[in-house]
Amino acid sequence: MAPLADSFGACPVPKSRYDHITLGHGSGGRLSADLLRSIFLPAFDSSVLASLEDQATLPFDVRGGRLAFTTDAFVVRPLFFPGGDIGRLAVCGTVNDLAVGGVRPLFLSAAFILEEGLPLADLERIVRSMRQSCAEAGVELVAGDTKVVDRGKGDKVFIATSGIGIVPEGRNLSIHAAQPGDRILVSGTLGDHGVAIMSVREGLEFETVLESDCAPLADLTRVMLEACPAIRCMRDPTRGGLSSALNELAVGSNVGVELDENATPIRDEVRAACEMLGLDPYYVANEGKLIAVVPAADADGLLTAMRGHPLGRSAAAIGTVVSDHPGMVIANSPIGGRRVVMMIAGEQLPRIC
Amino acid sequence: MAPLADSFGACPVPKSRYDHITLGHGSGGRLSADLLRSIFLPAFDSSVLASLEDQATLPFDVRGGRLAFTTDAFVVRPLFFPGGDIGRLAVCGTVNDLAVGGVRPLFLSAAFILEEGLPLADLERIVRSMRQSCAEAGVELVAGDTKVVDRGKGDKVFIATSGIGIVPEGRNLSIHAAQPGDRILVSGTLGDHGVAIMSVREGLEFETVLESDCAPLADLTRVMLEACPAIRCMRDPTRGGLSSALNELAVGSNVGVELDENATPIRDEVRAACEMLGLDPYYVANEGKLIAVVPAADADGLLTAMRGHPLGRSAAAIGTVVSDHPGMVIANSPIGGRRVVMMIAGEQLPRIC
Numbered sequence: 059m060a061p062l063a064d065s066f067g068a069c070p071v072p073k074s075r076y077d078h079i080t081l082g083h084g085s086g087g088r089l090s091a092d093l094l095r096s097i098f099l100p101a102f103d104s105s106v107l108a109s110l111e112d113q114a115t116l117p118f119d120v121r122g123g124r125l126a127f128t129t130d131a132f133v134v135r136p137l138f139f140p141g142g143d144i145g146r147l148a149v150c151g152t153v154n155d156l157a158v159g160g161v162r163p164l165f166l167s168a169a170f171i172l173e174e175g176l177p178l179a180d181l182e183r184i185v186r187s188m189r190q191s192c193a194e195a196g197v198e199l200v201a202g203d204t205k206v207v208d209r210g211k212g213d214k215v216f217i218a219t220s221g222i223g224i225v226p227e228g229r230n231l232s233i234h235a236a237q238p239g240d241r242i243l244v245s246g247t248l249g250d251h252g253v254a255i256m257s258v259r260e261g262l263e264f265e266t267v268l269e270s271d272c273a274p275l276a277d278l279t280r281v282m283l284e285a286c287p288a289i290r291c292m293r294d295p296t297r298g299g300l301s302s303a304l305n306e307l308a309v310g311s312n313v314g315v316e317l318d319e320n321a322t323p324i325r326d327e328v329r330a331a332c333e334m335l336g337l338d339p340y341y342v343a344n345e346g347k348l349i350a351v352v353p354a355a356d357a358d359g360l361l362t363a364m365r366g367h368p369l370g371r372s373a374a375a376i377g378t379v380v381s382d383h384p385g386m387v388i389a390n391s392p393i394g395g396r397r398v399v400m401m402i403a404g405e406q407l408p409r410i411c
Numbered sequence: 412m413a414p415l416a417d418s419f420g421a422c423p424v425p426k427s428r429y430d431h432i433t434l435g436h437g438s439g440g441r442l443s444a445d446l447l448r449s450i451f452l453p454a455f456d457s458s459v460l461a462s463l464e465d466q467a468t469l470p471f472d473v474r475g476g477r478l479a480f481t482t483d484a485f486v487v488r489p490l491f492f493p494g495g496d497i498g499r500l501a502v503c504g505t506v507n508d509l510a511v512g513g514v515r516p517l518f519l520s521a522a523f524i525l526e527e528g529l530p531l532a533d534l535e536r537i538v539r540s541m542r543q544s545c546a547e548a549g550v551e552l553v554a555g556d557t558k559v560v561d562r563g564k565g566d567k568v569f570i571a572t573s574g575i576g577i578v579p580e581g582r583n584l585s586i587h588a589a590q591p592g593d594r595i596l597v598s599g600t601l602g603d604h605g606v607a608i609m610s611v612r613e614g615l616e617f618e619t620v621l622e623s624d625c626a627p628l629a630d631l632t633r634v635m636l637e638a639c640p641a642i643r644c645m646r647d648p649t650r651g652g653l654s655s656a657l658n659e660l661a662v663g664s665n666v667g668v669e670l671d672e673n674a675t676p677i678r679d680e681v682r683a684a685c686e687m688l689g690l691d692p693y694y695v696a697n698e699g700k701l702i703a704v705v706p707a708a709d710a711d712g713l714l715t716a717m718r719g720h721p722l723g724r725s726a727a728a729i730g731t732v733v734s735d736h737p738g739m740v741i742a743n744s745p746i747g748g749r750r751v752v753m754m755i756a757g758e759q760l761p762r763i764c
Contacts, residue, residue, distance in 0.1 A: 082757030086650025086696075089757050110663065111585060112508040112646065115578050118478035125471035125478075129520035129573055131558045155465040167482035169571035171524070201573070205484045207762060213564040218522035218571030220482055220554070225468050232464060293465065297439025310463065343439075404435030404442050409560060 079176040084206030097178070098202060101185040102192070106200040114200035116165055118224075126161040128152055129220040135409045137180065137214055139258050141250075141269030142345070144215055145184035147411055149191035149199075150274045150345060151296065152221040157276040158292040158348055160231045160283055163223040166192065167201035173212035184215060195274030197221070229283075233310035235290040241357035242315065242377040243350045245278060245370045246271070247323045248300055252342035252407050253331045260335065264327050273346030278369045282350065285363030290351040297411055298402055299341045303349055304377075304387045305401040314383040317399065320392040321376045340389070341402045343410045351379065432529040437559030450531070451555060454538040455545070459553040467553035469518060471577075479514040481505055482573040488762045490533065490567055492611050494603075494622030495698070497568055498537035500764055502544035502552075503627045503698060504649065505574040510629040511645040511701055513584045513636055514576040519545065520554035521572050526565035537568060548627035550574070582636075586663035588643040594710035595668065595730035596703045598631060598723045599624065600676045601653055605695035605760050606684045613688065617680050626699030631722045635703065638716030644704040650764055651755055652694040656702055657730075657740045658754040667736040670752065673745040674729045693742070694755045696763045704732065 082089040099108055106114045118125075132148040142150075148168065156163040168188065172181065192199050250271040257268050275294065283289060291311075295303040300322075308315050324339050332339045346369060352360050357375055364370030387399040435442040452461050459467045471478075485501040495503075501521065509516040521541065525534065545552050603624040610621050628647065636642060644664075648656040653675075661668045677692050685692050699722065705713050710728055717723030740752040 080757070081761045084650075084761065085755055085757055085759065086652075086655050087694075087755030087757065087759075090651075091754070109585075110659070111512060113479045113481040113512045113514060113574075113576075115512065115514075116478045116480060125469045125575070126466045127469060127518055127520060127554050127573075127575060128466040129522045129554045129571070130556045131522035131524050131571060133524060133558045133560050159464060159466045159468065161466060161468075165480055167480060167573050169482045169484035169522075169573075171484050171486060171569050171571075201480050201482045203483045203571075205486045205569075205762075205764075207486050207566060207569075210563070211566040212569075213560060216524050216558075216560075216565075216569065218482070218484060218524075218556075218573075220480075220520050220522075220571075220573035221466075222478070222480060222575060223466075232462075297437075298443075299439075302439050306463070341440075401444070402438055402440030404433070404438055404440065406438065406440075408434045408437065409558075411558075 077178055079172045079174055079178065079206055081174055081206050081208060084204060093204065097182055097185055101189045102199045104198055104200055116200065124225040126156055126159055126223045126225050128155040129218065130155065131216065131218040132411055133216050133409050134411050136258060139270055140254050140267050142272035143184060143187050144217055145187035146191045146272050147345060148217040148219045149188050149195060150272050151411060152219040153195040153197060153274045153276055154294045156221050156223045157279040158294050160229045160279065161223040161225050163195060163197045163221050163276050165222050166197050166199045167220045168199060169203045169218045171212055171216040172204060172206050173214050174206055174209040176214050191274060195276050231289060231291050233291050233307050236307055236311035236313050236351045236379045238313060238379055238381040239354050240290060240351050240379040241354050241375050243352060243357065243361060244374055244376050245348045245364055246372040247325050248344060248347065249324055249328045249332060249339035249342035251345040252410050253328045255410055256335055256407060257331055262331060266327055268327055268331060271344055271346035273369055275346065275348055275369060278367050281363055281367050282360060286352060286356045286360040288353050288356050292348050292350045294348050295344050297343050299343055301340045301399050302401055308387050309385045312384045314380040315377055315387040316380050317377040317387060317389040319389050321374055323372045323374050337406065340399055341406050343407065345411065430531055432525045432527055432559055434527055434559050434561060437557060446557065450535055450538055454542045455552045457551055457553055469553065477578040479509055479512055479576045479578050481508040482571065483508065484569065484571040485764055486569050486762050487764050489611060492623055493607050493620050495625035496537055496540050497570060498541040499544045499625050500698060501570040501572045502541050502548060503625050504764060505572040506548040506550060506627045506629055507647045509574050509576045510632040511647050513582045513632065514578050516548060516550045516574050516576040516629050519550050519552045519572055519574050521552060521570055522556040524565055524569040525557060525559050526567050527559055527562040529567050544627060548629050584642060584644050586644050586660050589660055589664035589666050589704045589732045591666060591732055591734040592707050593643060593704050593732040594707050594728050596705060596710065596714060597727055597729050598701045598717055599725040600678050601697060601700065602677060602681045602685060602692035602695035604698040605763050606681045608763055609688055609760060610684055615684060619680055621680055621684060624697055624699035626722055628699065628701055628722060631720050634716055634720050635713060639705060639709045639713040641709050642703055642705050645701050647701045648697050650696050652696055654693045654752050655754055661740050662738045665737045667733040668730055668740040669733050670730040670740060670742040672742050674727055676725045676727050690759065693752055694759050696760065698764065
């Protein structure tokens with residue numbers, strides 16, 4: 059339902075006398091309405107959300123364009139980490155899945171699965187962070203739902219977000235579109251999100267705090283597409299990292315990818331942490347980075363445009379699309395070594411997003 | 412992401428050698444791709460889903476209409492119950508939230524949160540049921556995601572679905588639109604879903620199996636709106652039951668509601684089960700029923716139209732909107748008694764949907 063009405067109802071209720079989530083907060087009765095009115099409605103300040111209908115009704119002028127639609131579930135552990143939290147992740151992850159398609163994100167929905175006993179203060183903090191991230195991304199959260207599961211049957215908070223936006227007329231970015239000779243750019247340093255999460259979990263301490271790169275990329279992609287409409291494809295290398303994104307590209311376009319390890323931007327602290335934790339940074343998740351595939355002639359212009367944006371300052375050209383070894387990604391080391399970058403098989407970092 | 416691409420990647424993989432979900436199935440690597448290819452893509456048979464982009468791109472012609480958008484999370488326990496399962500519920504719940512707004516549902520997304528150890532056979536059964544329900548409802552599932560949580564941090568399967576559809580030009584159903592004199596109709600028997608779930612949980616046995624009414628209502632609402640464009644408002648009385656739906660209406664439209672207990676269709680078995688379990692059927696969830704508010708002059712015509720539809724055969728007029736006692740629902744018993752039907756405060760039936 060849109061404005062959380064199914065779960066919350068519309069009757070006036072006194073301010074909550076609860077500090078923690080109870081099963082009653084998922085009842086569809088007065089406690090649900092209380093949660094809606096005390097936490098969700100004030101946070102998002104959306105007249106559509108507040109209308110309490112079963113569905114959000116939205117002005118939407120496609121005018122020759124198409125609609126884009128995406129969804130993701132978020133189960134990251136811990137809920138709060140340096141550089142972000144599950145709420146920011148849930149907004150940015152879905153916004154970015156739209157943005158890398160060249161889509162202008164417009165509206166989000168959020169479905170919460172709360173574990174009985176969750177402190178309401180944690181929920182409030184998450185919801186505030188979502189509002190802030192929505193504002194940064196220029197999207198409106200217009201639909202929501204909340205369910206509560208009994209203690210021990212969930213893990214504090216899971217969030218599923220969905221997003222819709224407009225695909226401008228004539229725009230057709232696709233992982234099937236890469237061609238031999240194309241250049242592969244990345245918008246910044248790799249591995250920051252995954253290493254930030256793992257460092258918190260493992261209790262690692264470094265001289266500087268390792269922060270997640272979690273950020274909404276819609277403004278960066280807008281600038282990139284204005285500067286370079288010839289972009290073939292963009293991807294956000296989240297779970298599975300750069301490796302999964304490039305392997306999907308190689309298979310999707312039936313091309314080979316040659317990666318220049320020396321050109322790949324990775325923070326020294328992230329490289330050090332990866333060595334300590336036994337991780338390959340190419341497999342580590344990012345939440346505020348993208349790769350772009352672009353005809354060689356446009357690469358320099360695009361790189362300049364990316365570096366002019368706050369979220370693209372460390373952008374770099376890291377590889378080339380080739381006709382050799384289709385479906386395969388090969389990394390070239392500074393000392394002349396070559397290795398196949400396989401798609402990761404199982405789980406390197408569970409619950410990273 | 413749309414075609415589960417973020418979570419699954421696109422590289423060719425051998426058929427799964429796993430019978431149960433592992434953490435690796437949530438990695439974004441090869442096991443994720445395996446799950447996508449062996450279970451999700453074959454089930455939904457959608458070219459949009461199979462395109463493996465980060466977002467579904469959809470033809471969408473609004474032409475003066477508006478877009479409707481809704482989301483719900485599903486945590487029902489047990490996963491399989493007489494008359495349905497969590498997959499059918501996840502499709503019907505979201506379809507119905509659109510349908511009761513007079514919206515034509517078009518596209519769905521589904522985000523799965525799976526617990527490590529879930530038998531793959533259970534997931535396949537759920538996904539098949541979703542496909543069947545999508546076909547019944549006339550919607551296409553075009554976007555998905557899967558996350559896996561460690562054993563003991565979830566409960567087998569949670570599903571969050573979102574739906575989008577078109578609101579035809581000039582259609583403005585709203586819980587704020589009821590007027591004194593309007594009649595309140597219900598499309599069939601009340602309490603079937605909640606009682607079916609509780610009977611399974613409590614191990615109750617009756618002479619007949621109590622089945623959930625879980626069904627997609629989009630075709631019924633289409634027929635109703637064709638027969639009676641003057642309908643003011645529709646609602647599906649899910650969590651919180653008839654009581655929550657009518658209380659929301661009374662508050663939303665600032666009117667009173669007079670309910671005729673004798674006219675309320677309730678199966679004998681459901682009534683008996685409610686007595687055994689100490690439940691009030693007005694508070695019990697329905698998953699294939701709706702209430703409609705309609706000007707008195709149109710009530711008979713609408714009732715006839717509803718009864719002509721397979722999902723409205725037991726439709727009945729159950730109440731009247733009044734100007735007295737605004738914000739309050741009062742039930743009138745066959746023997747002349749009057750009682751206030753309050754909105755439920757806490758949790759009567761946890762995890763009913």
